[in-house]
Amino acid sequence: MKKILSLITIAILTLSSNLSAQQERFQKTLEDDNSKFTNVGNIAITITNFGVYGHAFSLWPQQPSCEFPIGSGIEHIYDGGLWIGGFKADDSLKTNIRGPFVTTAATDPVDGENGVEFTTAPSSVVRERSSKIESAFFDPAAISHQDFFMEFTDTNRTSSNGELIVAHNPYGVSVRQETYAWDFPFANFFIIFNYWIKNVSNKYLDSVYIGLWTDTVVRNTNVTSPRTGTSFFNKGGNGYNDSLSLGYEFDAAGDVGFTDSYIGIQVLGSDKNYDSTNYTTWQYRSTTDPNLFTPQNDIARYRKLEGYFGGSNRYGYNINPATLKQPSNRSTMVSAGPFDHLAPGDSVNIVFAIVAAKKFGTDLPNLDTEEQKKNLYDNAGWAIRAYNGEDRNGNGILEPEEDLDGDGKITRYILPSPPQNPKVKVVPESRKATIYWDKRAEDSIDPISAKKDFEGYRVYRTNSGFDLTESQDLNKALIKMAEFDSLGNDVGYNTGFSFVEMDEPVVFPNDTTKYYYKYEVNNLLNGWQYLFSVTAFDEGDPENNLGSLESGKLSGINRILPGTPAVEEDDVEVGVYPNPYYGNAYWDGSSERLRKMYFFNLPANCEITIYTLSGDIVDVIEHNSSSNGNDLRWFETFSREGNQIMAGGEHAWDLITRDDQAIATGLYLFTVKNLDSGNIKRGKFLVIK
Known part of the structure; x- marks a missing residue:
């Protein structure tokens, strides 16, 4: 029995027979790496080093499987992965041809198979690099703001722990995979998957198809837990756009009104000629329709790669697209081929994209109208544009005026670039926040025009309570407060920067950045x-x-909670709010563990002790000026990144005793001991439930 990735997976196996069966395909050894997920832009997808993307909710809710928008809890993929299939021959004349053979990174489990047939080298991990100079992973060779890259192979018949890979017949390939993610607002909704597939066998690989199989599921996990089993997975509707080579899924009957998004899988292109892109889908068990049967062996899987449903039926030919829009538990296959043959040592490069989009317009959210797909198609168009790079007209021929770098070859993944994001620091105070930023954006050079074309800055904020909505879309939640732009042209409002520019730059402790601009926001809660x-x-x-391009709102977000700064004076009273605490505070979540109240006017280093009226200790809390609530479930839920900043003199408490029990209605006493001076202050608060 293979080792399970985590104890969470074991918990899932005990909670749902449906999830248990699907979980079989994600049993990988502990040497495999599934710890990385994209966290720039607005789509967060787990990337592994064994050809799988998503994590089958084995790491949920700590890590997204495929979340869009980031922070929303709306998941779109259970798991998915690379498929490669074809025939083997002794030479290019197809002598002694045999097959087909299909290697899968992930698929529906069949008769003890888990579908995970790629393996990695010992100590192999997902590696990361970034084109952003300020990133800890900066590398001049990076393609995007966040590249992941890894290698794997199908040549092993056993996994790295020596266990047999059931029903695996190696095709004889090694794979280098790279993924690219950007935080530009016009490119933060897709992830590009770039594969180099090499024939490492001594045979010719013939009639090769390459595809991505994806178990798509669009649900809001803040509304419905993946632990609910079958009812979580069987609500998706599906479709295909041939002109964009894009298969997609939407929520047809699950958390309708709390999802309203699409997930699409798209073929972008290859360095070798192939005949067609193909789409098919099939149902996870529980169907009598032969067009939707799960493939049980390599012959059936190869037919899926060729684009066949049942028999000779294809999408649009004896397959009614309207039937696929009805809710069910289906997976998606988008493929390209056949590639005529790969001689020993030859390689093929093929590129896909995973594209997410919010539905457009006001049609009913469970439908799939052409108007609703506008954003999906626009976003898929941007993925194509990213892939085309210098080949702006997409004809596969580099025209002289397109050769931006002068190397005579098509350079891909060149996107128009807005100025670099400024570095931002936000300092919270009582009912106030002060925003500082630097000037780095003003030296940005556009990669297409080769000019410094900086124009101005925009300042955004969220409203209080945005984090408690069922569907958090930070792009929408961030509202523009102010805009400042250069003088002397016909772009923008020509405000200049005098309102925000300081006489001299400021520098903060442990931060060498020089901040030149300052903007104050008052009347916060x-x-x-x-x-x-x-x-x-x-x-x-x-x-x-x-037109004018803007850097990403989601890059360099500062998350703060206004409050009182640290207070060392002995004559300033400590306190609690809300006080009295009635049942639930407005900011509380939906469960007992998602409550909070605040102690304020605290010293920078202190110990808070809470008592009942009879003198029993309820809880003891250690506070310092960098405390930010990360020990509370509320912040784990509504501040998942854990980088929120408080003002230094407040501490959040979840009304849970040190014995892990919710406190009861009553009057409570507390003391605050200054650990630097030894001074003790006292207070009380009332809880009414």
Whole structure:
């Protein structure tokens, strides 16, 4: 029996027979790496080093499987992975041809198989690099703001722990995979999957198809837990757009109104010619329709790669697209091929994209109308544009005027670039936040025009309570407060920067950045969570038919909670709010563990002790000026990144005793001991439930 990735997986296996069966395909050894997920842009997807993406909810809710928008809890993929299939021959003339053979990174489990047929080298991990200079993973060779790259092979018949890979007939390939993610607002909704597949056998690989199989599931996990089993998975509707080579799924009957999004799998292109892109889908068990039967062996899987449903039926040919829009538990296959043959040592490069989008318009959210797919199609168009790079007209021929780097070859993954995001620091105070940012954006050079085209800054914030909505879309939640732009042109409002520019830059402790701009936000609510962002935008590029571009709002977000700063004076009273605490505070979540109240006017280093009226100790809390609530379930739920900043003189408490029990209605006493001076202050608060 293979080792399970985590104890969470074991818990899932005990909770649902349906989830148990699906979970079989994600039993991988502990040497495999599934710890990485994209966290730039607005789509967070787990990437592994064995050809799988998503994690079958084995790491939920600590790590997203495929979440869009980031922080929303709306998941879109259970798991998925690379499929490669074809025939073997002794030479290019197809002598002694045999097959088909299909290697799968993930698929529906069949008769003890788990479908995970790729293996990795010992100590192999998912590696990361970034084109962003300020990133800890900066590498001049990076393609995007967040590259992941890894290698794996199908040549082993046993996994790294020596166990047999059931029903695996190696095709004889090694794979280098790279994924690319950007935080540009026009490119933060897709992830590109770039594969180099090499024939490492001594045979010719013939009639090769390559595809991505994906168990798509669009559900809001804040509304419905994946632990509910079958009823979680059987609500998806499916479709395909041939012109974009895009298969997709939407929520047809699950958390309708709390999802309203699409997930799409798209073929972008290859360095070798192939005949067609193909789409098919099939149902996870429980069907009598032969068009939707799960493939049981390599012959049937190869037919799926070829684009066949049942028999000779294909999408649009004896398959009614309307039937696939009805809710069910289906998976998606998008493939390309056949590639004529790969000689020993030859390689093929093929590129896919996973694209997410919110539904457009006001049609009923369980439908799949052409208007609703506008954002999906636009986003898929941007994925194509990213892949095309210098080949702006997408004809596969590099025209002289397209050769931006002058190397005579098509350079892909060149996107128009807004100015670099400024570095931002937000300092919370009582009912106030002060935003500082630097000037780095003003030196940005556009990669297409080769000009410095910086124009100005925009300042954004969220409203109080945004984090308690069932569907958090930070792009929408961040509201523009102010805009400042350069003087002397016909772009923007020509405000200049005098309102925000300081006479001299400021530097903060343990931070060498020089901050030149300052903007104050008043009348905030203490104890509530706010997000702030500052973006930079350019003046546009009329010569290349590009409007003004803005850097990503989600890059460098500062999450703060206004409150009192640390207080060392002995004559300033400590306190609690809300006081009295009635049942639930407005900021509380939906369960007992998602409550909180605040102690305020605290010293920088102190110990808070809470007592009943009879003198029994309820809880003891250690506070310092960097305390930010990460020990509470509330912040684990509504501040998942854990980087929120408090003002230094407040501490959140979840009304849970040191014996892990919720406190009862009553009057409570507390003391605050200053650990530096030894001074003790006292207070009381009332809880009414």
